[in-house]
Each structure stands twice: as C-alpha cells, then as structure tokens.
Amino acid sequence: MPFILTKATVAKSFVGLVAASALVGGCAYNETLGRNQFLLVDNASLTQQADQAWADALRTQQVSRDAAANARIRRVGDRLVQAAGLTNIRWDYAVFVDASPNAFVLPSGKIGVTTGLLALVQNDDQLAAVIGHEIGHVVAQHAAERYSSTAVTSIGLQAIQGASGDYGQAVGALGGLGAQLGVLLPFSRRHELEADQLGVDYMVRAGYRASESIALWRLMAAQRQTQTPEFASTHPSDASRIQALERYIQSKGYN
Secondary structure, three states, X not given: OOOOOOHHHHHHXXXXXXXXHOOOOEEEEEOOOOEEEXXXXXXXXXXXXXXXXXXXXHHHOOEOOOHHHHHHHXXXXXXXXXXXXXXXXXXXXXXXXXXXXXXXXXXXXXXXXXXXXXXXXXXXXXXXXXXXXXXHHHHOOHHHHHHHHHHHHHHOHHHHOOOOOOHXXXXXXXXXXXXXXXXXXXXXXXXXXXXXXXXXXXXXXXXXXXXXXXXXXHHHHXXXXXXXXXXXXXXXXHHHHHXXXXXXXXXXXXX
C-alpha cells in the first residue's frame, strides 16, 4: 500500500520553519553540481521535519523484519555513504513491504527501499545504483532547493510569512517520496538526472559497476505496466534516463 501521510499533516510542521527561513535564504553555489541554487533552507534546516516523516512512516507502514534484506541495504548503503563523504550524518535504512519497486530518501539521512525493489534488482551493483541515486539527492540538496522554489513560486513569500496560503503545495520539496510511496512530490527531471550522475560516481568509488545502473533502468522500464509520457511527468522517461546515463558513463570512462 502507498504511504498514507496527508499533505495537511506534513505541511503543518513546515509552516514555522519556512516563516523563519524565508528572510535569510538566497543563492548558493553548489560545487558538486557546478551551479547556483536558490535556497531558503538547507538540509540541516529540514532535519526535524524529515525525522518526523521517517518516524511516521515506520509507525504507519509495514516494515520488513527480514534480517538478510535489512543487512543488505545497510551494507551497500554504508559503502556508498563512505564514497560520498557523508559519514558525518547518521544514516538509517528500512525495508518497507510493498510490491512496487521503489525507494526514497529524506535529507536527514534516511533511506527506505521496498521489498518490490529488492525482488527486482539482480545484484548489489543495481541496488547500489538506486541507493547511490538517493544519496545524490542529499548531496545536491535537492529537497531544500525544491522546497525553496516551490514555496516562492506556488504560494509566494507573503503567504509563507504568515498570510493565508496552501502550505501543502510546498511540501513537495521534502525528500524523494514518490507517487508510489507517499504524498511528497517527486523531484524534477533535472534533479533526477543530476542524482543519477552523482549516484554513478559514488557507485564507482565504492567499487560497484557503473554499467549496472543502465541495466537497472532497463529492468525498471521492462516491468512498468504503463508508460507515462515524459512531457506529462516530472521524471525523465526511461529512454531519456538510459541515454543520459550511457553518455555520462562513457564520458567518465567508467565500466
């Protein structure tokens, strides 16, 4: 079953945070991405809310107690965390019982994968492609960037600072909980492709095969019952994603 957290519940906890942060945000250069980001908040500012969302997920969803499955995602995840240089964050992992192959990340260092994903991947390299991608979102501060841009463009600073407004629209910035797993909106196409590239970098540094990221997305494409046109989705199409990964892996000389 998909997560059942409501937008109103999650959004409520963000009101005070955004109001306090709106006046101090601005453009920041992200060296990892090589571009500027508009940030009203950063990952650290989202920690409390992210941790609450994680606690809610663990309380309301069925969590797998399969010791081998949980050990597997922690083993692969910890190698990638080391490769990404994020050992200063305490990382938590969980396997959620859900037939849909999916994963999500929260900016405080929480990663969830589904039993459906573990059933789909054929090796640890493909699992590393997923977890590396999610870690990439954290390094890139995509949650904070999406939160900031959504807050400004969808509700406006006046609404954020206390006037009436639909705060639920701004909640989409918090993490990668996608349509299959929850109420939080998926990242943009640009964010997804950036996370793909960062994930491949971390895979290689951790000793995994970059080419398996392409194999993973081919598996994902093959198992989809329906194909959402790219123009109608915030995510890249499987074909676009695979082509972008192939170009990036070739340009870096990865195997």
